[in-house]
Amino acid sequence: MVGDCHATTRPLESQSVVNLLLVEDNLAEARLLQELLKGSLFSRFQLTHVKRLSEAIAQLQSGCFNGILLDLTLPDSTGLASLEALVQQAPNLPIVVLTNTNDNELAVEAVRRGAQDYLFKRQMNQDSLVRSLRYAIERKQSAQALQAANEILELRVQERTAELKAANEQLQREVTQRQQIQERLVLAQQAAKIGTFEWHIRSNAITWSAELEELYGLTAQHYDDWLAALHPDDRATVESAIWQAVSRGHGLDIEFRISSVPNETRWITVKSSLLRDASGLPQRLIGIHMDITEKKQLEAQFLRAQRLESLGTLAGGIAHDLNNILTPILGVVKLLPLKITNLDEQSQDLLKTLDNSAQRGADLVKQILSFARGVEGKRGYLQLKHLLLEVKRIIQQTVPKSIQVCLDVPTHLWAVSGDATQLHQVFVNLCVNARDAMPTGGELLIRAENHLIDQAASRRYLEAKPGAYVVVSVSDTGTGMSEAVIQRIFDPFFTTKAIGQGTGLGLSAVLGIVKSHGGFLDVQSQVDQGSQFQIFLPASQAAIAPPVAPGAELPVGQQQLVLVVDDELAICEITKATLETYHYQVLTASDGMEAITLFADHKDKIAVVLMDLMMPVMDGLAAITIMNRLKPDVCAIAMSGLTSKEAVARAKALGFQQFLAKPFTTEDLLQMLHQRLNSV
Template sequence: MTKENFKQAIVEAHHRLENLLQLASLAVEQSIEEDYPIELLQQAITEISISLEELHQQNEELIITRNLVEAEHQRYHDLFNFAPDGYLVTDFTGIIQEANYAAANLLNVRQSYLIGKPMPVFVHQTERHKFRQIMLQLQLQRQIKTEELRFFHNQGSIDFPAELTAIAVEDSQGKTVSLRWLFRDISDRHQTEQKIREQAALLDITTDAMIVQDLDNQILFWNQGAEKMYGWKVQEAQGSNAWKLLSKETSPLLWTALKTVVERGMWQGELHKFTKDGKELIIASRWTLMLDAVGLPKSILIIDTDITEKKQLEIQLLRSQRLESLGTLASGITHDLNNILTPMMTIAQLLPLKYPDLDDISLQMLKILETNAKRGGDLVRQILSFTRGSERKPTIVLVTQLIEDIKQIVQQTFPKLIEINTDIPQNIGIVVADSTELHQVLMNLAVNARDAMPNGGKLSISATKLFIDENYARMHIGATVNSYVRITVADTGVGIHPEILDRIFDPFFTTKEVGKGTGLGLSTLMGIINSHGGFVEVASQVGIGTKFQVYLPSKEGSTSQVIDEIELPTGQGELILVADDEVAITQITKTTLEMYNYKVLTAQNGIEALALYNQYKDEIRLVLIDMMMPLMDGETAIRTLQIINPQVQIIAMSGLATAEALVQTKGIGIQGFLAKPFTANQLLNFIQKIFHQNQFTGLFK
């Protein structure tokens, strides 16, 4: 029952009582019969009973209503007090009138302590100006949705960031009567946001590219690693199609990756992607499927790692391993090759001596045989030098003769469509270098020129002498103030593109097809020239041709070729034991020594050598023995000979690389080492040197 209904019921009860009083007065005045007052009394009692019943009913309804109001008030009080967020009610000046339990708990004080306190007391002093701005905003707009404010109370030892919501309450005249404030501690949120920022910073610090794209390949996230790797800024990348941005064409592998990651949740493999400036990268890519709240595919997280350099190193390692295998193979066949070349060289030298009446053509043919045998030995040594390393043999090199040799080779072997021209002044001078290595340098340049002219062209080889001064030396890396011989190899071929011109000297860099070039030629060339104190320059134009200029320090001296006609040394009938498993070697060595007044015994292996030495040990003056023989190798035979006669004179021979053979013979007490292939001159002079040393030593015994 409402308050208005209760008042109406009371008015009606009073009205009925007044009617009874009027009836009673009327009865007295008219003096009606005796029983009339009784009826009137009964009627009055009835009316009073009805009124009392209505009052009782209305009173019960009031009690029920009051209980409901009290229950609602208690419910409101409970909600107010035990709400998870802090709740304050202030007047329009900010004085706290009500405070719930959560507010007191957040501020670490009693609820009663808050009542009557100005709310700014609990705001951090650095943000009180902001609080005043919020108060002003409430006066104007009547409410604020969300603001961040830092709460502080020294006695309560609290200091935390809060999310604040407020509203102004007005009376019926529109006047602000109170302000209601709702606030919550957002310290955890700040910590979470800080962790997210730190994780985002880590995402940006990483060198890997981290990309999030939707299922339609639209880029949603692009970290700084992706910026650095691919060159596209975040603003340029986000919203773009990843496949179009990073691939020149959609490869089947991309479709396979997308299908696999959707079906299995992840995929990883190698992809070729392109940077903003068109550079191709080899990428190790890892894809992970991201799901939404209901477990449906939402996006794909992609982590890309640039493995371009790693792949190049792997390729270089494989090439190095192939070179190492080549070195092992070359080492294995060197001994046999040198055994083949040694008789050729020796015979070519001995025949003119044995038959002095040979015609000029025969002598020229023998000279060609000797020269090519020497070159064959040099090439074997060159291969070993490249694959395993051996000592350089610098000699006086006639530049004129060097270029003439190259000219003869290219004229005989290059296609006839290539025109070959040379221009070498006779007084060009000499250089001190390893002739085989310089031969390799010029042949490499000539072959590259040939490959650059598949349809023919012009190959020019020229040389000139010049002096480099300080100004020129400062502007050219590797140059010093000195006299140089400049050898120029130029072609009219396809030329070299400017973008790769700076890389042509890098190891393993080649523009040739797989199997047609190792990428080692120019890097080896650069190493050879630098080791000789020289430098290289290159100029090229696409479609016009290329010009290489090799600068070598020159030496003063005669440029005319001096023919060495010194008479070879002869023996005095000394007995020499020659042990080698190659019959050609023993025969030609025996013939050479016998022609120069030596006596010779030959053996085909170590066992035969020991038997012959044991038989003629008092007569044998010198043992010439190969290090690699069947049944018993040279080292074992040498040690056994030294047991038989500690004073035995031994020269070891080997067709292996000189440095390797020297290591093999080190510490076994021999008198010398002779590398195959050797000439008659080298053989006779070496033997004479040993005998001379023995005679000199004997004078002081």
């Protein structure tokens, strides 16, 4: 294909020379054409003459022409085939066809196939030839210019179309992104229970989102509609805060309660901004309402946990001192009948009274410790169904006939790991409280169910962890409790009962026992609407073997040497007397330093060290560490009036093999010594 060097040629009148390629095998006719073109007044023509089509194609490949004069009868080509070959070779050059045949159909077909004009040789003169060439060149140039313009226009249309398409796609992406953002915002508002509002101050008209309609349970259109939904105790405070915000020119930021939904009180926080009109006067208040009921509940649980922790620390200290007082009393009560064999009946009765009173004191201290630190107890694999059946049987015997006791326990209730005695105490305590809350009768319902707590649900409770739980609910239809009472019911010694009808330790002990089992407790109550206590206990997947019960007879020693270490002189003396009565030898020390001295002198003879953990100068934990260095296989039993799981674990980690909780009885002491010595 020949490149077109005449695509942008100037108009014919302004050209000095017009180069033409003449394809004619007849020399005479070629000379005639040259003569006709020489005398042209419009342009000067320069002819390049060839006789064959092949020569014409060669010239086109090497030369540059403004047009072609073509004879259709050639030695190497005839007819329209010659025209088609030249059009294919030089599509941008105008071609004027020459022929001796006066055939109009052939002329029309030639023009259709690419010729610009058609001349009959016999009718041709100078004017017709020059005019034909001139018009052919100009028409070809115009066609080429139009084609170029069309191509440019098409290119520009394509570019603009591409730009519009890209802009449309970008706009569609932005619309989609905004829709997604809006959808996420709506979901976030629904999840967080947030709704938007707008208050027109002058007209008192209110508009708010669907979230607020659901939150308040009404469609507010006026300021007074919203004000009526507030809790009566908070209404005056909120209204005062609103008008203060408006008068001072700032937004409203406040928390309050609403009671628009029957039998339900919810906490709301409002954060808003004040908008002014052109004159600077307050016009609108816009912002959000957010439901913070769960946040308030968690805050209350957290504050209650902090208060209980402080009370627990105090109660634990008191319990420790009481245990040190009760331990020698219980020891003396058991030892006196052995030392004094001829006691009269009245003295024996007095000792029994003393024993019972001391034991009641010890039980009271255990309740305090259950609240303060939690107690480990004797754990086993429990099916709560049997335990709850026993609780129902006991409660039915103690409640009046006006109270209906119902039990709802599924067949396939999960098992728990726990102390049956302690959990029995928890459920009986709750049932007794429910009975006392229904003096005129009602329904007491005990229900157990399997319950799974996921990550989201665990956030509702301060001490909850995700997992499987067995939930035991004790519900009543009694007098209920106010919010102020609920905040204090787990405080030790707090009671709503009359003087002499309760110690105020029941629910404190319940809380401590539940915590020691790895569970938590939830309370729901309203005045005159009844109460519901829910106990959440972790479900157990494997059985835990209960400890072996001790024998009925008290074991005696074989003159083994026991080192008793306690800063309470009374405990040292009564423990020494008891052990010597049951055939042990005893050394005593009042603190850790004295104990280490005695142990260093008699370490090869001392069979067991019985040592208190909390002592002045050097406590039991520090002393046992040094004793282990003197004798790595020392046999040691820890004593303490505080029996928390943490204290037991720390004592065993530092070298104590057993833990003896104060106040202990003679049976407890002798059984543990026997068990420890026989296991060495």
